[in-house]
Amino acid sequence: xxxxxxxxxxxxxxxxxxxxxxxxxxxxxxxxxxxxxxxxxxxxxxxxxxxxxxxxxxxxxxxxxxxxxxxxxxxxxxxxxxxxxxxxxxxxxxxxxxxxxxxxxxxxxxxxxxxxxxxxxxxxxxxxxxxxxxxxxxxxxxxxxxxxxxxxxxxxxxxxxxxxxxxxxxxxxxxxxxxxxxxxxxxxxxxxxxxxxxxxxxxxx
Numbered sequence: 395x396x397x398x399x400x401x402x403x404x405x406x407x408x409x410x411x412x413x414x415x416x417x418x419x420x421x422x423x424x425x426x427x428x429x430x431x432x433x434x435x436x437x438x439x440x441x442x443x444x445x446x447x448x449x450x451x452x453x454x455x456x457x458x459x460x461x462x463x464x465x466x467x468x469x470x471x472x473x474x475x476x477x478x479x480x481x482x483x484x485x486x487x488x489x490x491x492x493x494x495x496x497x498x499x500x501x502x503x504x505x506x507x508x509x510x511x512x513x514x515x516x517x518x519x520x521x522x523x524x525x526x527x528x529x530x531x532x533x534x535x536x537x538x539x540x541x542x543x544x545x546x547x548x549x550x551x552x553x554x555x556x557x558x559x560x561x562x563x564x565x566x567x568x569x570x571x572x573x574x575x576x577x578x579x580x581x582x583x584x585x586x587x588x589x590x591x592x593x594x595x596x597x598x599x
Contacts (some may be wrong), residue, residue: 396421397428402488405435405450414448420454423476423489429453430462438504440473449480450509457489458519461496468501477504477531479511486518505533506554512537524549535577538562547571552594557581570583 421427517539543566
């Protein structure tokens with residue numbers, strides 16, 4: 395088992411110069427990767443964004459992993475009015491079922507310049523918990539593959555092109571206490587009963 399903890403750090407990265415991702419992790423068949431990222435702040439650099447690959451965290455894995463991503467802030471660039479295209483991208487390309495716990499984060503993204511990006515993307519066998527997050531101004535708030543399942547509770551999803559885009563059926567998830575507002579296009583998931591759809595009064599700044 396390889397255990398990595400990233401805590402109380404500030405990142406300013408994500409340009410077309412090759413630093414597309416603030417944290418890039420790979421698990422291997424040699425053992426389980428356990429990664430915790432908590433209480434960190436992520437900023438994109440003050441340059442024009444020309445790719446949808448910018449993200450705070452990407453995991454590419456031929457084997458299973460365990461992720462805790464909590465109490466992090468993805469904020470706007472210091473000068474330019476732009477943000478990351480994507481927040482967290484998780485790819486389990488083989489092995490057993492990975493586990494991801496994503497909670498209490500603020501993701502202020504950029505669905506305009508970052509068209510095609512996603513707040514939380516997950517593919518491959520995975521049990522995921524997306525709890526108590528605010529994900530705003532993404533292109534897609536969520537995008538999950540067919541083998542992803544879990545819980546999506548008590549989140550704010552606002553001002554995106556689409557709430558969810560991907561082959562995962564909504565029946566793979568428990569969804570309770572979410573707010574979904576300002577989606578420009580219809581999701582392939584219906585809005586669950588009990589979802590709040592009122593204006594959350596958030597701005598890009």
